[in-house]
Amino acid sequence: MIHQYKSNGYSIVLDVNSGSVHVVDDIVYDCIALLDKGTDENSVVEQLKQQYAEEDLHTALEEIGTLKEQGMLFTEDIYENAIEHFKDRPTVVKALCLHIAHDCNLACRYCFAEEGEYHGRRALMSFEVGKKALDFLIANSGSRRNLEVDFFGGEPLMNWQVVKDLVAYGREQEKIHNKNFRFTLTTNGVLVNDEIMEFCNKEMGNVVMSIDGRKEVHDHMRPFRKGTGSYDLVVPKFQRWAQSRHQDKYYARGTFTHYNLDFSEDVLHLADLGFKQISVEPVVAPEHEDYALREEDLPKIFEEYDKLAKEMIRRKKEGNGFNFFHFMIDLTGGPCVYKRLSGCGSGTEYLAVTPWGDLYPCHQFVGEEKFLLGNVDEGITRPEICGEFKNCNVYAKEECKKCFARFYCSGGCAANAYNFKGNINDVYDIGCQLQRKRVECAIMIKAAEAEE
Numbered sequence: 001m002i003h004q005y006k007s008n009g010y011s012i013v014l015d016v017n018s019g020s021v022h023v024v025d026d027i028v029y030d031c032i033a034l035l036d037k038g039t040d041e042n043s044v045v046e047q048l049k050q051q052y053a054e055e056d057l058h059t060a061l062e063e064i065g066t067l068k069e070q071g072m073l074f075t076e077d078i079y080e081n082a083i084e085h086f087k088d089r090p091t092v093v094k095a096l097c098l099h100i101a102h103d104c105n106l107a108c109r110y111c112f113a114e115e116g117e118y119h120g121r122r123a124l125m126s127f128e129v130g131k132k133a134l135d136f137l138i139a140n141s142g143s144r145r146n147l148e149v150d151f152f153g154g155e156p157l158m159n160w161q162v163v164k165d166l167v168a169y170g171r172e173q174e175k176i177h178n179k180n181f182r183f184t185l186t187t188n189g190v191l192v193n194d195e196i197m198e199f200c201n202k203e204m205g206n207v208v209m210s211i212d213g214r215k216e217v218h219d220h221m222r223p224f225r226k227g228t229g230s231y232d233l234v235v236p237k238f239q240r241w242a243q244s245r246h247q248d249k250y251y252a253r254g255t256f257t258h259y260n261l262d263f264s265e266d267v268l269h270l271a272d273l274g275f276k277q278i279s280v281e282p283v284v285a286p287e288h289e290d291y292a293l294r295e296e297d298l299p300k301i302f303e304e305y306d307k308l309a310k311e312m313i314r315r316k317k318e319g320n321g322f323n324f325f326h327f328m329i330d331l332t333g334g335p336c337v338y339k340r341l342s343g344c345g346s347g348t349e350y351l352a353v354t355p356w357g358d359l360y361p362c363h364q365f366v367g368e369e370k371f372l373l374g375n376v377d378e379g380i381t382r383p384e385i386c387g388e389f390k391n392c393n394v395y396a397k398e399e400c401k402k403c404f405a406r407f408y409c410s411g412g413c414a415a416n417a418y419n420f421k422g423n424i425n426d427v428y429d430i431g432c433q434l435q436r437k438r439v440e441c442a443i444m445i446k447a448a449e450a451e452e
Helices: 026-036 041-048 054-070 082-088 127-139 154-178 192-203 215-221 231-244 264-273 295-317 337-342 385-389 414-421 428-452
Strands: 002-009 010-015 020-024 097-100 146-152 182-189 204-210 248-256 276-282 350-355 359-360
Touching: 002 428, 010 026, 010 428, 020 026, 020 428, 026 350, 041 054, 054 204, 082 146, 082 337, 097 127, 127 146, 127 154, 127 350, 146 154, 154 182, 154 192, 182 295, 192 204, 204 231, 215 248, 231 248, 248 264, 264 276, 264 295, 276 428, 295 428
Parallel strands: 097 146, 097 350, 146 182, 182 204, 204 248, 248 276
Antiparallel strands: 002 010, 010 020, 350 359
8 A cells, every 4th residue: 555645845655564655756756656556667657758758757667666676665464464363462451541530620621531520420549449450450461561550530639649659559569570660640730749740750650741732722621610720820830840850751731622723833832831742632522512623624733733743843953843742653663563453452451440440441431331341359350342452453444444544543542433433443533534644744754854
C-alpha cells in the first residue's frame, strides 16, 4: 500500500507496509501514483511524456525499481498472514490505571467521568484496595520486570495520602519481587503544592497537568462547581512544576472542542507560557453535546494542524521548539509489532481499577457493567472479555485494512469505537480522520528536519 500527499512544499510518499518515507520530486511522485494504480512502466512513460522528458521518466522509473528491490516501496504486508499467531500470543498485565478518587473539585463540561463519578457513586480508594491492586499486578505480570501504575480520577490529589502510601508499598514490593514500578499521576492542579511537587518529582516517572490553553478557553470548559474559572490558580503551579522537572517527563495536557476549533492558538499559548511537552487532544463526545466535534468542523481542524506543524518547524529553527504529543512519530523503528497491531493493550495488558477494586479494560469503560472483568480479590472472573480485546487488532477492523495510518494508530481507541458504533472492532470515524491528518503532519515535520 502506498500513500502520497503534498504538504508545506514537500511531495511525500509513504510505503505503508515497510514504514519507509520518501520525499520526492514531481516526476517520481507522478510515476509512483500511476504505478500504484497498476499501470505498467511503458504506459507510465506514454501518459507522462507530455509533462516530462522521456529520459527523465526512465531515470525516475529506475530509481523506483531500485527502491522496490531494497524493500522500501510497494512492499507486501507481512503482518496479515501472521495475525493468527499474534492472537495466540501469551499476554501479561503490565499496567494499571488506579482510580484513586471517584470525586473531583472541578466540574469540567466535557468530562466523560461525570465529575469523577463514572456512572456511579463518589468514592475514594482505600489503601487496602490499592495494595491488593498492586499485588494483582505483580502476580499477573509474569516475568515482565517493568510495570506501570497511573494514579487517576476524578482528581487523585483528593486522596493524596493513599497515593503516597501506595508508592511506598510499591517500592517495598519491587525489591521483593524484582519488579520496577513506574508511577504516573494525572491532576487538574487545584491541590498541587510544593510538597506534592517534590514527592512527584522524586517518585513519578511522568505527570499529566490538565490545562486547555488560553484563559477564556480553559475557564469555559474547566470551571469550579460554582462556575468560576480555574486558570489563574493552576497555571502558575504548572509552570513552576514543569520547570522543576527540567521541562521533561510531564505533559501539559488539554482538550479542544467545537468552541475552540482554532486550537493551534491554545497549543502555542501553552508553548508561550514555557511548556515544552504539550498535548492538546480532540474532545470525544456524542454529537448532541454542544461542544462536540462534527464532520463540518474537520476542514478547520485540518487547517489548524497544518498551521501548528509549520509554526513548530519555524520555532525549532529559532531555538524555541517544543514537543506536541500527536506529532511525535518514530520513523526509524517505531513500536514493536504487537503494539502496531493492537495498540494500548486495553483489556489484556492494561486494566483500570475502581475505588472498590473492580477491574475494567480501561478507564473509559469504567461503569459499563458489560465490561466488568472481575476484581482485585478474585482476579479476572470473565476471561472471555479479555479474549475479545485480545482479538481486537487492525485486521479485525474493515476500515483499518485500507487505511495508511493503521500501523501508527494501531486501530484507534476501542472505547471510542464502542461508544460510537457499539463494537470494539469498529472505528470512531472522526477520530480516524484526525489521526490520518496528524500522521501526515508528523511525517512532514520529519521531512523538514531531515532537510535541515
